Amino acid sequence: MSVVLEARGVVKSFGHVDVLREVDFAARAGEVTALIGDNGAGKSTLIKILSGALQRDGGEVLIDGKPVQMGSPTRARELGIETVYQDLALAPELGPAENAFAGRELLRPGLAGRLGMLDKKTMRARAEEAFTSMGTDVKDLDAPVGALSGGQRQSVAICRAVMWARRVVIMDEPTAALGVRQTGKVIELVRRVASTGVAVVLITHNMPEVLEAADRVQVLRLGRMVADLEARTATVEQLVGAMTGALDVRTDTPGDHR
Amino acid sequence: MTAIDPAKAPDAERTGTTAKGRRGRRLLGSSPAYMTAVLLVLVLVFAFAAPDSFPTPVTLRNVLTDMAVLLVMAVGATFVLVAAGFDISIGSVLVFSGVCAAKVMETQGGDGAGTVVLGVVTALLAGAAWGAVNGLVISKLKVPALITTLGSMGAALGAALLISNGTDVRTVPKAMISVATDRPLGVSWLVWVAAIVALIGGFVLSQTRFGRHTQLIGSNEESARRAGVDVDRHTFWLYTANGTLAGLAGLLSLTRFATTTISGHTSDGLEVITGVVLGGTSLFGGVGTVIGTVIGMAIPTVLNNGFIQLNVQPFWQEVAIGIVLVVAVYLDQLKRRRRNQP
Structure with a gap:
């Protein structure tokens, strides 16, 4: 499947804190790409940059292979990227x-x-x-x-x-506040969304849910992308290992993970 | 459909009712429907208590005329409250606009149409200016609406007193006063103006994008912002429109009383908000209709007229309205709480 939304070497810092250190990320059409990581790994910051809510300090964001500037959430929406916020933003x-x-x-x-x-x-x-x-x-x-x-x-x-959404739907912890039965329904819905051909980016804390819902899993740790796995073959141990650094699937030295 | 087991609710919904039935029930369960019933009961009670004087066209005409000035402001207040805003300054803005218009017409002199038009424009502009100031302070400087309009309530009245030197201006052109005494189709022009304002307001609030954005902002401002609504701009226009309507009300008050009645509007803001809330508009924003506001404004007026005809001290009206208001808001909260824990 073709890569719809891509981040290359995205850098973001708040004051002296480097939140994202050259992060790469890719979401493909018709696939659910899970983005996981421990608290403080930089998930929210990356998502905010990809949805136009924050501006990156360096690196590139590409849509369909072309570099774009997303100055605001409105601009991101015009480009076909929709975000489901954790608080849902419903009236x-x-x-x-x-x-x-x-x-x-x-x-x-x-x-x-x-x-x-x-x-x-x-x-x-x-x-x-x-x-x-x-x-x-x-x-x-x-x-x-x-x-x-x-x-x-x-x-x-x-x-x-x-x-x-014409291209990408980003979902921030869509099942965080739900019971088991409702979580199941929402996961089904997430799969159906991907089957319509848009790229789904799923942020979640729930490991079994990641393996159930996602096609690919990308793991963030301390502002770097440390793993890019196929959900079909990955295990919870692998994911947790990558998240905590106990078991690095790929080396996380800068520049080496491209 | 009472006391549904929450686990079975979806099934009950699927089998039990149609969309149309649900909509009908929701309409009957709404606050404006309750308040219409209250209004009807009041009318019936007074009609039985004073069968000779109350159920007459004269009473109807009096009620409508009494309501007219406040209703014009209440339509604006409905929008502001639906957007989860607040405006207590409208009574003072009314006085300020009336004084400005009266002074300008006095300076211009004469009784001609030109003078009247000048007065009308002045009143509307004066109201719009206060509204715009409120809107700017609230949307740009982010001062809470309650404080902003409390400030402009004092400032507008003070400015009106400065302009008029503290005494009422009584030089209202006769052409203008005749507008209040003319009765096309049986009721005063004041009533027609209020009716037109209410019709337009009702249309805009329930049928247009402006109205929808007003509800959206009142229901969840952050959601409106994320949906691409320019919340600050919308807020600015809401308060400006509200001020303009207060200016119009100042004009109507001027034609009705033939004087600026500077000291007579200190409680207008509260009376208007009371009526609007009685009509089912939520103080917390997101919900409200102009038809509800019309009914909510009619209740105090009917009480007042009824008490006077029954020789009850009309002060009882204020006591009764105070109680009804608290009960109405309590019921509204109860309904919300029940709804929010399905």
């Missing part, structure tokens, strides 16, 4: 369809549209279509999102991202 008082089209409302054609009039019918139908095609269990499209269960809320946030 609890609004419904699933209204959330799905937040900031991207469709207007009616003609004069009514020029007056700013919303095309609620079409938005609702398109959201319903997206929820159904993703096989989510969001049944009540009129209930405020705040009234849905945690898993359903997660589904709404993921479906919203999928509706708009």
Whole structure:
């Protein structure tokens, strides 16, 4: 599969703290790429750079092989990269369809549209279509999102991202707050998202979940990419070893891991 | 559908109801629906207690005229509260706009249409200016809305007193006063203006992108920001529009009382917010309708008119509204809490 989103030698520091030291990262179309690492490894920082929320100090970010500048999350979205934040960023008082089209409302054609009039019918139908095609269990499209269960809320946030992502969906700990049954459903959903052909970047702490959901696993430690494994052949011991440095799959001296 | 076992809820939903049925039930369970019922009960009680005087067109006309000025501001306040904002300054902005308009018209002199138009423009601009200042301070300097508008409440009233030298301006052109006494189709122009404002406000809030963004910001500001909504700009325009409506209300007050009534609007801000919240708009943002606001504003007015007709001290109205307000917000919170733990 082709690499859609790539980071090459990305560097980021906050003051004197080097958070990312020449990190490489690649996400391929139609695959789930898990990004794992201990607390402080630089996962969040890397994700924020890839979603436009932070600016890198050095290195390159490429989309479809071409270097790009992502000055803002809005720019990243224009490039087809959607992010599902850990706090989901849903409006609890609004419904699933209204959330799905937040900031991207469709207007009616003609004069009514020029007056700013919303095309609620079409938005609702398109959201319903997206929820159904993703096989989510969001049944009540009129209930405020705040009234849905945690898993359903997660589904709404993921479906919203999928509706708009042309290239990449980044998910930050999508199962962190969920029970076992709902986690299973969300993992299924993550797999289905990848099967639509977009690249999925999955950040998680849960090792078995990584092996279940991901195609590839890339491990960050102390601001460096220390391992790039195929999930099919990897084991939990390998992952934990790479994360903690007890068992380096690849050497982590700078420049050597390219 | 009562007391569903949470584990079975999805199944019950799947088999039990249709989307349409759910929507209908949600409409009936909404705060505006409750408050409409309260309003109807009030009207019925007064109609039985004073069958000769209360259920008459005169009472209706009085209620509508009494509501008109505050309703214009309440429409703006609905937007501000839905966006999880707050504006207590509108009463003072009303006075300030009225004084500015009256002074400008006094200087211009005469009774002609030109003078009146000048007064109208002045009042709207004066209101818009205060609103814009509020909006800038809140959105750019990030001063909490409560403090910002508390400050401008004092400042606007003080400025109005400075301009008028502390005495009411009574030189309102006759052409303008006649607007208040003219009654096209049975009710005063004041009522028609308020009705048009409410219609436009209701349309914008429920049907347009501006309204949707207002709800989005009030429901989850961070989410709105991430969705690409320019929250600061939107907030600025909300407060500016709100100030402009207070200016319009100042104009209406001027035509109604033929004087600037400087000391008569100190509690307007609170009365408006009370009515808006009674109408189901949440103090926490994200939820609210203009139709609810119309009903919420009608309840205190009906109480007032009813008490007067029954020779009850009208001060009871304030006591009653205070209690109703607290109960209404308590019920709203209860509903939210229940909803947020499915």
